[in-house]
Amino acid sequence: MLREYSSATVLSTAANYIIERPEAFTHTYRTYVRLREQGKLELRFWFSNEVDSTWDRGEVAKGGQPGGDWLIEAAFAADGGTRRDGSVNPDSRVPVTFGGGTSRLVRPGETFWSDPVELTLPDGHDLAFTWTIAAGSGRSVPYNVEQMLVTAFDAPGKHAEDAGAEAFTLSEKKLVMPAWIGYRKSVKRRMVFFGDSITQGVRTAVDGYEYWVARIADGLGPDYGVWNLGSGWARAYDAATDTAWLHKARQGDQVLIALGVNDIDIGERTAEQLLGDLTRIVSILKSNNPAVDIVMFTVPPFNFSGERERVWRRVNEALRTAPPEGVDRVFDIAAVLAQPAPQEHCLRPEFMSPGNDPHPNGLAGKAVAEAFLAWYKG
Known part of the structure; x- marks a missing residue:
């Protein structure tokens, strides 16, 4: 990890499962996370396309199993407020980019960083991380399938840019997040x-x-x-x-x-x-x-x-x-x-x-x- 950054949250986003579908899909995920500190922050997100640990007896997901090919179509960090109702503050949305681009093709087993993101969160407000992912049939995105410890929403289609909650439904046992959220902190x-x-x-x-x-x-x-x-x-x-x-x-x-x-x-x-x-x-x-x-x-x-x-x-x-x-x-x-x-x-x-x-x-x-x-x- 970059030594000038520290983990920004105590929420675990370790991956113990993997998305497997018989058809191609495009889906959007929005998650509310309490950060260790608020105020003016410089954030970076790190991604790992590999399953961390075995789920159940390993019929679907085993530790060390690489994810498939998938595409980050768009990602945004925003002020999620305090209500966790599926919406975000529309004036706070900041694109998460990768080498200056707003999309990123992800290969099996790959790890990579986002560019730095500057965001200001009022005291007591959550970070809302939203991203749209597209993948072909078969196995694609590693994620965490356990009981939800934070509020998250998801929606079929491209909704990363949506500030409102209309397209989203509450997620159950589906935490689809970067592997690490860091902020510049000694x-x-x-x-x-x-x-x-x-x-x-x-x-x-x-x-x-x-x-x-x-x-x-x-x-x-x-x-x-x-x-x-x-x-x-x-x-x-x-x-x-x-x-x-x-x-x-x-x-x-x-x-x-x-x-x-x-x-x-x-x-x-x-x-x-x-x-x-x-x-x-x-x-x-x-x-x-x-x-x-x-x-x-x-x-x-x-x-x-x-x-x-x-x-x-x-x-x-x-x-x-x-x-x-x-x-x-x-x-x-x-x-x-x-x-x-x-x-x-x-x-x-x-x-x-x-x-x-x-x-x-x-x-x-x-x-x-x-x-x-x-x-x-x-």
């Missing part, structure tokens, strides 16, 4: 939070920014850059293949790794396999930058039972007592979220999401952030 430390849906913040309130990465960023303030690379269904063995997702994590001065739930669950990894993957991730990061600071999180409780519970216990015991070589510190997130022994493999009831879902809720995000900030600053 920071004390570039922190990358590298994890799964629990890091991403899934099941917390839409537009609430209640998840622990967001709360930690608020507690540290904007002088600390925070890039959230949480991705739903992600697992350590996705990262251990050293493709696009881990390449993103390499940009941090400090990488905070919170993986393991999906490896134990859908991945059915043994403790030895999971610890081996975590060790490889740390080794790759340290080889890339020996000075990078690595913080390993214990695996959060996820109401496992049977063999999965036994693996969870063995992995966390190892992380607490003998973490992978190269890990500088370990934060025990499991201890914050868990019920008292002997039920420490289960999430505390007040931290459960609706429907007995063990994804930590906003209250859990508050508890984790408070514990982490006290530990981190101490």
